[in-house]
Amino acid sequence: MSTTSQESQSTAQATGTSASNHISAGVHAGTADCIELRRLHRYFGKTHAVHDISFSVRRGHVFGYIGPNGAGKTTSMRILATLDLPSFGDAFVDGFSVVNDPELVRSRLGFMPDSFGTYRDVNCEEYLDFFARAYGLTGRDRTRRLREVLEFTGTVGMKDKPIRGLSKGMKQRLCLGRALVHDPAVLILDEPAAGLDPRARIQLRQMIRQLANRGKTVLISSHILTELAEMCDSVGIIEQGQLLATGSVEDIQRQRAQHRELTLRVLERANDAADLIRNHLAEQSSKSNGAPVENQSSETDEQSLPPASQVVVDGELVRFEFEGDVRDQANLVAWLIGQGFLIAEVAAHKKSLEDVFLQVTEGLVQ
Numbered sequence: 001m002s003t004t005s006q007e008s009q010s011t012a013q014a015t016g017t018s019a020s021n022h023i024s025a026g027v028h029a030g031t032a033d034c035i036e037l038r039r040l041h042r043y044f045g046k047t048h049a050v051h052d053i054s055f056s057v058r059r060g061h062v063f064g065y066i067g068p069n070g071a072g073k074t075t076s077m078r079i080l081a082t083l084d085l086p087s088f089g090d091a092f093v094d095g096f097s098v099v100n101d102p103e104l105v106r107s108r109l110g111f112m113p114d115s116f117g118t119y120r121d122v123n124c125e126e127y128l129d130f131f132a133r134a135y136g137l138t139g140r141d142r143t144r145r146l147r148e149v150l151e152f153t154g155t156v157g158m159k160d161k162p163i164r165g166l167s168k169g170m171k172q173r174l175c176l177g178r179a180l181v182h183d184p185a186v187l188i189l190d191e192p193a194a195g196l197d198p199r200a201r202i203q204l205r206q207m208i209r210q211l212a213n214r215g216k217t218v219l220i221s222s223h224i225l226t227e228l229a230e231m232c233d234s235v236g237i238i239e240q241g242q243l244l245a246t247g248s249v250e251d252i253q254r255q256r257a258q259h260r261e262l263t264l265r266v267l268e269r270a271n272d273a274a275d276l277i278r279n280h281l282a283e284q285s286s287k288s289n290g291a292p293v294e295n296q297s298s299e300t301d302e303q304s305l306p307p308a309s310q311v312v313v314d315g316e317l318v319r320f321e322f323e324g325d326v327r328d329q330a331n332l333v334a335w336l337i338g339q340g341f342l343i344a345e346v347a348a349h350k351k352s353l354e355d356v357f358l359q360v361t362e363g364l365v366q
């Protein structure tokens with residue numbers, strides 16, 4: 001079997017190689033949190049690839065690790081997979097430290113890197129067999145496990161096919177099979193959906209949910225929040241090495257999307273209505289900040305207010321972001337009508353997940 005030196009090193013590191021390191025499938029140390037990052041830091045010179053990140057993932061949950069290019073996802077995942085060491089802090093897999101017990105971590109963890117190694121001259125079965133042996137599986141156990149993995153990943157029909165002839169989707173399935181071959185408790189999947197067509201993405205989602213239902217804990221990264229939203233129990237949004245938000249997608253959406261965008265169609269004097277709304281929102285904002293309105297100039301008001309209070313007029317349409325629930329919204333409209341404005345239409349838009357993601361991150365790169 002020909003391998004690149006990097007792959008060989010990764011294989012050795014990721015598997016713990018020797019048969020004596022093989023721990024029986026799915027052994028759990030019994031901690032409720034199967035993955036934990038504790039004040040993790042990783043610096044490359046001046047680049048803070050990972051800066052003080054802490055979060056944990058409960059056993060059997062799927063955690064989505066989401067961030068733009070260069071956010072620090074791969075760096076954190078490589079540390080979890082014991083392919084790199086933290087500058088400070090620690091991370092735990094099934095209760096074991098990546099710093100102090102890397103071999104115990106490797107036996108409990110399957111890692112799917114974001115790029116597939118160059119194993120051109122082997123077929124799928126040989127590829128999985130190589131990893132099964134590296135994890136210390138022998139005899140009937142190995143044969144059974146290979147069959148299970150080929151069946152689960154839907155690659156039985158491809159087992160004799162050389163890897164160089166596989167489509168991207170099939171390669172991803174095989175790579176997932178490689179991560180599963182020793183039946184680990186934890187799976188770390190670095191952008192497994194990248195480059196897949198829509199059907200393959202759906203199938204991958206289904207496989208990941210099935211794995212979680214079988215008790216596996218999964219950490220999966222992506223650039224795209226919507227891609228992970230459906231399959232994840234919770235997510236973490238990372239940018240420039242820092243964790244900006246964590247929780248269930250609904251929680252993050254609720255926290256961040258309280259600002260709904262309102263569009264009012266005001267017949268006549270739309271600019272006057274906009275001024276009134278601007279003042280009203282400034283007053284609300286000052287009340288919640290505890291500062292008296294009269295001490296602020298209108299220019300300062302505009303600049304110091306959060307973007308939620310920017311009011312835009314477009315002909316009869318007055319558009320602004322509004323913090324409040326539907327009752328507050330109804331009260332605002334009633335109040336404007338009370339001020340003599342003719343409100344012909346009201347439209348409210350809740351922020352989409354993509355909007356929330358853009359609101360949380362700033363698109364910064366380092």
Ligand SMILES: Nc1ncnc2c1ncn2[C@@H]1O[C@H](COP(=O)(O)OP(=O)(O)OP(=O)(O)O)[C@@H](O)[C@H]1O
Nearest residue numbers: 044047049067068069070071072073074075076366
């Ligand atoms: N070995 C390294 N040496 C120097 N800098 C590195 C190294 N590995 C990563 N970095 C830097 O650390 C930062 C985080 O990179 P990382 O690959 O973890 O991000 P990512 O979120 O996985 O990005 P992508 O989605 O593009 O894969 C980047 O600025 C990157 O250039």
